[in-house]
Amino acid sequence: MYAVTITDDQSLTLGEADTPEISSTDVLIEVKAAGLNRADLMQRMGMYPPPPGASDILGLEVAGVVSAVGDEVSEWAVGDRVCALLAGGGYAEFAAVDEGSVLPLPDSSSFAEGACLPEAMMTVWANAFLRCGLQPGESFLMHGGTSGIGVMGLQMAKLAGAGTIFATAGSQEKVDACVHLGADVAINYREQDFAEVVEAKGGADVIIDMVGGDYVQKNIAIAKPDGRICNIAYQDGFEASINFLPVLMKRLVITATTLRARPNDAKRDIRDAILDDFWPAVIDGTIKPMLDTTFGFAQAADAHEMLSTGGHIGKIVLVAD
Amino acid sequence: MYAVTITDDQSLTLGEADTPEISSTDVLIEVKAAGLNRADLMQRMGMYPPPPGASDILGLEVAGVVSAVGDEVSEWAVGDRVCALLAGGGYAEFAAVDEGSVLPLPDSSSFAEGACLPEAMMTVWANAFLRCGLQPGESFLMHGGTSGIGVMGLQMAKLAGAGTIFATAGSQEKVDACVHLGADVAINYREQDFAEVVEAKGGADVIIDMVGGDYVQKNIAIAKPDGRICNIAYQDGFEASINFLPVLMKRLVITATTLRARPNDAKRDIRDAILDDFWPAVIDGTIKPMLDTTFGFAQAADAHEMLSTGGHIGKIVLVAD
Numbered sequence: 001m002y003a004v005t006i007t008d009d010q011s012l013t014l015g016e017a018d019t020p021e022i023s024s025t026d027v028l029i030e031v032k033a034a035g036l037n038r039a040d041l042m043q044r045m046g047m048y049p050p051p052p053g054a055s056d057i058l059g060l061e062v063a064g065v066v067s068a069v070g071d072e073v074s075e076w077a078v079g080d081r082v083c084a085l086l087a088g089g090g091y092a093e094f095a096a097v098d099e100g101s102v103l104p105l106p107d108s109s110s111f112a113e114g115a116c117l118p119e120a121m122m123t124v125w126a127n128a129f130l131r132c133g134l135q136p137g138e139s140f141l142m143h144g145g146t147s148g149i150g151v152m153g154l155q156m157a158k159l160a161g162a163g164t165i166f167a168t169a170g171s172q173e174k175v176d177a178c179v180h181l182g183a184d185v186a187i188n189y190r191e192q193d194f195a196e197v198v199e200a201k202g203g204a205d206v207i208i209d210m211v212g213g214d215y216v217q218k219n220i221a222i223a224k225p226d227g228r229i230c231n232i233a234y235q236d237g238f239e240a241s242i243n244f245l246p247v248l249m250k251r252l253v254i255t256a257t258t259l260r261a262r263p264n265d266a267k268r269d270i271r272d273a274i275l276d277d278f279w280p281a282v283i284d285g286t287i288k289p290m291l292d293t294t295f296g297f298a299q300a301a302d303a304h305e306m307l308s309t310g311g312h313i314g315k316i317v318l319v320a321d
Numbered sequence: 322m323y324a325v326t327i328t329d330d331q332s333l334t335l336g337e338a339d340t341p342e343i344s345s346t347d348v349l350i351e352v353k354a355a356g357l358n359r360a361d362l363m364q365r366m367g368m369y370p371p372p373p374g375a376s377d378i379l380g381l382e383v384a385g386v387v388s389a390v391g392d393e394v395s396e397w398a399v400g401d402r403v404c405a406l407l408a409g410g411g412y413a414e415f416a417a418v419d420e421g422s423v424l425p426l427p428d429s430s431s432f433a434e435g436a437c438l439p440e441a442m443m444t445v446w447a448n449a450f451l452r453c454g455l456q457p458g459e460s461f462l463m464h465g466g467t468s469g470i471g472v473m474g475l476q477m478a479k480l481a482g483a484g485t486i487f488a489t490a491g492s493q494e495k496v497d498a499c500v501h502l503g504a505d506v507a508i509n510y511r512e513q514d515f516a517e518v519v520e521a522k523g524g525a526d527v528i529i530d531m532v533g534g535d536y537v538q539k540n541i542a543i544a545k546p547d548g549r550i551c552n553i554a555y556q557d558g559f560e561a562s563i564n565f566l567p568v569l570m571k572r573l574v575i576t577a578t579t580l581r582a583r584p585n586d587a588k589r590d591i592r593d594a595i596l597d598d599f600w601p602a603v604i605d606g607t608i609k610p611m612l613d614t615t616f617g618f619a620q621a622a623d624a625h626e627m628l629s630t631g632g633h634i635g636k637i638v639l640v641a642d
Binding site: 131212216231233234238239240241242243244245247248249251252253254255256257258261262 | 555
């Protein structure tokens with residue numbers, strides 16, 4: 001099969017790889033579209049190795065058509081239109097994945113749109129809802145409001161009845177997009193101190209952050225009593241000097257998670273929660289995938305360049321010819 | 322009434338104060354014994370002011386006899402032997418407290434023993450169980466294993482069916498006490514690197530710490546995947562340089578709480594949980610208060626000196642004549 005491969009100088013090229021074998025609980029998906037994630041950039045640089053047993057091909061989510069199923073697979077059949085969360089292997093003609101990480105692609109969704117959903121929706125659910133327990137009426141701050149995760153975080157928080165929804169973004173165009181997606185207060189962090197704005201409006205019960213570095217203490221400062229702060233990445237660095245006094249006095253929770261290393265059972269639980277709580281809204285169009293740009297698999301390097309530059313709103317997706 | 326008061330030079334003396342007035346939901350307790358807590362040392366130094374509305378007299382827990390009840394009090398009657406968690410005011414002849422913060426003193430417990438229980442048991446429950454969700458079979462690290470909190474943490478974790486129970490302490494005598502209280506692995510932190518010992522034995526699912534400073538990163542290092550670390554104080558300092566990479570990769574929770582500033586309803590919930598889950602074990606003697614030394618109220622300064630020096634095992638208590 002074809003696959004995007006990483007050369008010795010860390011550039012990307014369209015090459016060949018063995019079609020993955022499937023276990024008895026796996027489905028094989030003919031990939032029609034593969035969503036990009038920032039983790040792909042790190043993995044390409046050698047900084048985010050795939051977990052044991054996972055493909056070393058890039059790509060954490062795909063949409064496509066089921067082309068084979070393992071003996072024990074009960075949920076899916078050959079020909080089903082699906083999207084899926086992967087531990088790796090999405091930038092390829094075929095990808096194998098446990099059936100519990102697969103979601104049904106709505107009839108109304110294109111493959112490219114479907115590839116925008118699994119990683120973002122499962123990440124938001126696992127962090128804002130499962131880990132942080134976001135409740136109706138609670139205020140919510142989504143950093144990176146127009147990132148792939150951010151556009152889903154804003155829509156899902158809105159649908160779940162969050163109170164004041166804050167978002168940060170880096171341009172006026174992105175601020176406008178955040179408001180369109182459900183933010184009550186969208187802050188251009190290049191022009192305003194987000195912490196001052198959020199503090200002046202009462203603070204946040206739940207904060208989802210991917211910036212880290214200096215943001216860690218700022219998030220602590222603006223969290224409300226019993227607030228929960230969850231990092232899904234630390235793009236500005238894992239190291240920070242922290243004063244824990246407000247953590248103690250406000251009884252805060254500071255946490256961080258990734259999806260990738262979790263066992264299949266945990267991913268299935270998250271998938272099931274998405275299907276119950278949010279998939280009906282995807283089907284009826286209340287929650288919309290936000291697709292910025294598509295590239296062919298042969299243009300994966302250009303797609304990565306665009307993702308690093310950061311001018312996009314929502315997802316960048318590779319699509320098959 | 323008499324009360325221990327703080328002089329201008331931060332020394333303690335037995336003086337006079339107004340007997341507290343009670344609200345309709347308060348009980349007035351004639352204090353027979355008042356437990357000491359490290360927070361008292363901080364408050365004496367001006368670093369831990371009482372929350373709004375609380376007495377400015379020291380003392381976060383007492384045992385005694387109910388001497389008056391507010392109009393709406395339904396749980397308690399004059400003459401009841403009780404112990405109670407306070408937001409302040411324990412070092413005095415009388416203390417007022419919401420009826421939901423009061424526990425019945427078992428017939429078998431002296432007042433001095435009863436004054437060892439409320440703050441420690443409620444703190445352990447609020448942190449190890451409510452905030453960190455310690456489950457049967459999970460490994461548990463209790464720092465300061467012979468502190469007032471530690472001696473209860475070890476006994477309550479054991480009773481709740483925790484897996485491997487680790488404790489740290491600062492002398493061989495204290496290490497022996499930790500083992501007696503239920504620790505499977507007790508570590509003299511002056512002789513061994515606790516992190517190496519815990520890591521070699523598989524790590525900890527839940528860690529309760531009051532040290533802070535350098536311990537924060539060490540706790541992160543030895544926490545198991547999905548582990549929870551809760552600080553109830555930061556005796557070595559609130560500031561620490563943290564590398565969050567293992568927090569992300571292991572999906573850890575870092576949190577901290579205090580009881581004092583919580584509203585009465587929250588304290589009542591914690592009290593009720595203690596009554597349901599652990600009070601029967603106090604009554605039948607499975608969980609034992611660990612009383613180190615008693616002092617008269619006029620010797621409060623000596624009691625504080627002993628608490629700061631740290632040679633005790635369990636609680637130091639002031640007792641009425």
